[in-house]
Amino acid sequence: MATIEDVARAAGVSISTVSYALSGKRSISSDTKRRVEDAAATLHYAPRASARALAANRTEILAVTAPLHADTDPTAHMAFAMEVTIAARTRDYDTLLLVQDDALSGMKRSANSALADGIIVLDVAAHDERAKLARSISCPTVFIGVPENTDGLVCVDLDFESSIRQSIDALVEAGHTRIALIGHTRETLARESNYPLRIQREFARYAAARGLDAVIVSPPSDEAADALEILFREQPGTTGIVLSTANAVALLLTAALADRGLAVPRDVSVIAAGMTPVLSRTPLPFDALPLDPALTCPVAVDILVGLIEGTRPSSAVTLVPPVYQSRGTVASAAVPSGQAR
Missing domain, CATH: 3.40.50.2300 (Response regulator)
Structure with a gap:
């Protein structure tokens, strides 16, 4: 393996000149710089990362x-x-x-x-x-x-705002006019995590712009049943849900809906928007625009x-830009049943 000494010898310059020429730390004549670079290329010389970092006054x-x-x-x-x-x-x-x-x-x-x-x-x-x-x-x-x-x-x-607009558009195209956002817990919102707040603002703005009946649920806990209790109390007849919440809520949502006699997507269409996929877990079983x-x-x-x-x-x-992943959880709006339980 070639060393900096080998490059200096081949180029007919000092070791320090080689260092300056390759790091750019000092001004070197174009002719000398070219000779050093040619010698380094011929000898297949590559300075170690530590040496490059030192020459550039960086830690890497x-x-x-x-x-x-x-x-x-x-x-x-x-x-x-x-x-x-x-x-x-x-x-x-x-x-x-x-x-x-x-x-x-x-x-x-x-x-x-x-x-x-x-x-x-x-x-x-x-x-x-x-x-x-x-x-x-x-x-x-x-x-x-x-x-x-x-x-x-x-x-x-x-682009969380785009993910929310795409989610609402997908639900509207399937005929849903009463929709809800199940957002992050009140604890997360209280510490002002930036993207849940941006998501809530865009959901409220765009749902209103499209003339939809819409509610936003900020659950008090990681219990999906609590989120649904609030949702259907505030807006009975909801048939479309956008999820941007804690993974614990999302993972239990299908079971919590089943406890109310509701199935996805037969009764309720669901899209997860801006949620982080985790490789060690089974992906959420919903259409998604993941973070x-x-x-x-x-x-x-x-x-x-x-x-x-x-x-x-x-x-x-x-x-x-978010990427839409379809998993078959958006269907034509149906008249829901069992929501009042």
């Missing part, structure tokens, strides 16, 4: 701030951290996971100590205190999520690496 590490909360689904949550790690490795970066309850302190420490070349922010709140910090530090930062105020930030996320970390995380990592290298994205907010 991306920090990932992903705080855990009482209502966090750890399996789905870690799916995002893993996809960020996989995407980072394709760009020759490692990841440092920050999971403190106090997300701000971990991010501050990473930025102040130059532990990482850039930061990925997960589990974004509508009024996230990390947004203010991101505006004040020099460390490049990308949010996977969209807070209320995006001024001075770079954000990537699924797939494999769609958003590589985009965020690519943008972050670009920022590290001095390239800004064309837009401060990048929304990734």
Whole structure:
């Protein structure tokens, strides 16, 4: 295996000149740079990642701030951290996971100590205190999520608004005029997780624009029966449900409907919008526009690496289009029975 000494000898220059020519850390004449590059190519020389990082004054590490909360689904949550790690490795970066309850302190420490070349922010709140910090530090930062105020930030996320519109359109095309959104629990909404709030706003706006009878249910717990009790009390005769809720609610929804004498899709059509698929689990048995970390995380990592290298994205907010997955749970609206139980 060729060494930097071999390249220096072949190019007729010093070892330091080879380092400067290949790293770009100092200005080298075009003729000398070409001779070094030609020698490196002929000898199949590739500098070690540690040497490249040192020459560029980089760590080759991306920090990932992903705080855990009482209502966090750890399996789905870690799916995002893993996809960020996989995407980072394709760009020759490692990841440092920050999971403190106090997300701000971990991010501050990473930025102040130059532990990482850039930061990925997960589990974004509508009024996230990390947004203010991101505006004040020099460390490049990308949010996977969209807070209320995006001024001075770079954000990537699924286009949740589109997923809601597509879900409502699919139900309307099947003849449903009384629909409901079963959203996240009140605990999740209370801490202002950004995307459940965006989903609720778009559901209310678009359902009204389409002239539909619609309700939004924020269940008090992870019990699907509780969500249905609220739904059918507030709007009897609902035949279409959009799910964007905790996995525990979604997994038990079919059984909870069956307890009311209702079947999917015979009596109630169901679409899961913006929910995270988890490889270790059986997929939810509903039509879906999933929040797939494999769609958003590589985009965020690519943008972050670009920022590290001095390239800004064309837009401060990048929304990734959702992909509709049909599993046969949307059918023509029928007159429901058994909802009053």
